[in-house]
Amino acid sequence: MKYLSEFRDPALVQQYLDTLHRIVTRPWTIMEICGGQTHSLVKHGILTMLPKQITMVHGPGCPVCVTPLGLIDEAIYLAEEKGVILCSFGDMLRVPGTGKSLLEAKAGGADIRIVYSPLEAVQLARTLPEKQVVFFAVGFETTAPANALSVVHAEQLGLTNYSVLASHVLVPPAMEAILGDPETSIDAFLAAGHVCTIMGMEEYEPIVARYQVPIVVTGFEPVDLLQGITMAVRQLEAGKARLENQYVRVVQKEGNRHAQDTIHSVFDVADREWRGIGTIPASGYAVKNAYAAFDARRKFELSPTTAETNNGCMAGAILKGIMKPAECPYFGVTCTPEKPMGAPMVSSEGACAAYYHYAGAGVGEG
Amino acid sequence: MCLAIPGKLESISAQLDDVFRMGRVSFGGTIKEVNLSMTPEAKPGDYLLVHVGVALQVVDEAEALETFKYLQQIGELEELNPDQPIDRTKIPGS
Numbered sequence: 487m488k489y490l491s492e493f494r495d496p497a498l499v500q501q502y503l504d505t506l507h508r509i510v511t512r513p514w515t516i517m518e519i520c521g522g523q524t525h526s527l528v529k530h531g532i533l534t535m536l537p538k539q540i541t542m543v544h545g546p547g548c549p550v551c552v553t554p555l556g557l558i559d560e561a562i563y564l565a566e567e568k569g570v571i572l573c574s575f576g577d578m579l580r581v582p583g584t585g586k587s588l589l590e591a592k593a594g595g596a597d598i599r600i601v602y603s604p605l606e607a608v609q610l611a612r613t614l615p616e617k618q619v620v621f622f623a624v625g626f627e628t629t630a631p632a633n634a635l636s637v638v639h640a641e642q643l644g645l646t647n648y649s650v651l652a653s654h655v656l657v658p659p660a661m662e663a664i665l666g667d668p669e670t671s672i673d674a675f676l677a678a679g680h681v682c683t684i685m686g687m688e689e690y691e692p693i694v695a696r697y698q699v700p701i702v703v704t705g706f707e708p709v710d711l712l713q714g715i716t717m718a719v720r721q722l723e724a725g726k727a728r729l730e731n732q733y734v735r736v737v738q739k740e741g742n743r744h745a746q747d748t749i750h751s752v753f754d755v756a757d758r759e760w761r762g763i764g765t766i767p768a769s770g771y772a773v774k775n776a777y778a779a780f781d782a783r784r785k786f787e788l789s790p791t792t793a794e795t796n797n798g799c800m801a802g803a804i805l806k807g808i809m810k811p812a813e814c815p816y817f818g819v820t821c822t823p824e825k826p827m828g829a830p831m832v833s834s835e836g837a838c839a840a841y842y843h844y845a846g847a848g849v850g851e852g
Numbered sequence: 853m854c855l856a857i858p859g860k861l862e863s864i865s866a867q868l869d870d871v872f873r874m875g876r877v878s879f880g881g882t883i884k885e886v887n888l889s890m891t892p893e894a895k896p897g898d899y900l901l902v903h904v905g906v907a908l909q910v911v912d913e914a915e916a917l918e919t920f921k922y923l924q925q926i927g928e929l930e931e932l933n934p935d936q937p938i939d940r941t942k943i944p945g946s
């Protein structure tokens with residue numbers, strides 16, 4: 487395992503930049519999957535330091551950004567009409583649904599609470615047996631073990647007043663959907679380090695083989711990102727397509743088996759709608775029949791989510807890397823983090839908000 | 853929201869039940885109760901990568917300290933808000 491002092495070294499940043507400038511001979515488009523990586527690339531100004539041949543496009547890697555309007559509407563419905571205590575991670579609160587956001591519903595009197603962990607929501611259900619508690623279980627593979635664990639825990643405690651509104655998204659099917667879209671042209675991917683901490687690397691092998699696209703599992707700090715980009719460009723320049731791991735100090739090839747087992751004991755893989763992208767087969771999790779009593783969808787007999795209404799937000803093109811935030815006509819005009827029109831402007835890991843906060847005037851570049 | 857924050861496992865706290873081993877984890881002095889189900893090998897003194905109240909992996913000490921320092925420097929630790937500890941006796945928002 488590598489010691490990290492060298493990863494924070496500015497000289498190392500310069501070294502990777504020099505290497506990149508030296509080895510790049512052609513234009514390449516690289517997509518980083520994780521919103522945390524987008525945030526870091528923009529915040530640290532890395533996009534402006536890269537050789538001009540390298541274009542970074544920002545992937546769909548922010549679970550908040552891809553949560554469909556219909557699911558937010560359902561969460562609000564549960565809180566307002568069914569009188570449940572709806573618990574959510576904080577970053578979901580300002581995302582606009584069709585009519586309003588969770589925050590607006592809360593201001594209107596709905597019992598909506600921010601929790602740091604789904605296990606807190608279970609604890610809340612335990613202390614308030616007369617109330618129904620629903621946890622809005624949003625997240626990528628990284629968050630799935632905690633959400634699954636909350637269900638297992640609630641069952642072990644014999645709780646009948648805890649359920650989850652499952653809104654999980656999975657990374658590899660989204661990568662395939664992006665690669666299969668004729669409008670996109672991605673030469674290489676930086677895969678999300680913390681997703682792979684849980685799931686391991688094996689599920690990326692078939693994507694590399696099928697699409698002949700280099701995938702580099704990468705961390706989220708500046709030097710990680712520069713090293714990941716360098717590894718991808720080296721492969722591209724050599725005409726290779728391999729699965730590599732930049733984040734070896736954290737990611738093991740097989741991931742965390744305990745976490746995978748917990749996920750698979752509670753959730754089945756299911757089709758899932760991604761905001762702005764549409765339905766991607768086998769790209770989400772639904773609660774298994776064995777845990778139906780803990781599935782808010784079945785418990786409160788929610789019908790399939792309503793169709794997407796379009797307010798002009800270009801999130802789909804942004805999340806697939808076809809368009810940059812500043813190219814959206816609403817960016818910074820009628821759409822700001824204070825008054826977001828779409829989810830990528832809400833979460834600090836969304837590409838639009840990252841550009842708005844950190845990229846300043848030169849937002850169209852990079 | 854996929855950020856995982858490293859912290860040091862100070863002690864194993866009273867188990868909630870047979871399966872749910874919990875530990876007290878220090879994030880630069882902020883103590884939180886963390887679920888250890890995914891890291892059965894974790895022992896006091898180990899550094900853990902923690903995400904939404906669950907330890908995902910045991911990590912190297914040097915890695916943990918440097919990553920924590922980095923997150924602190926760039927101000928990415930707001931989710932460890934010490935005003936909202938995972939304290940089993942206090943439910944945030946209630």
Ligand code: SF4
Nearest residue numbers: 799800814821828838
């Ligand atoms: S700037 Fe606003 S409206 Fe445009 S794509 Fe981003 S979130 Fe949507």
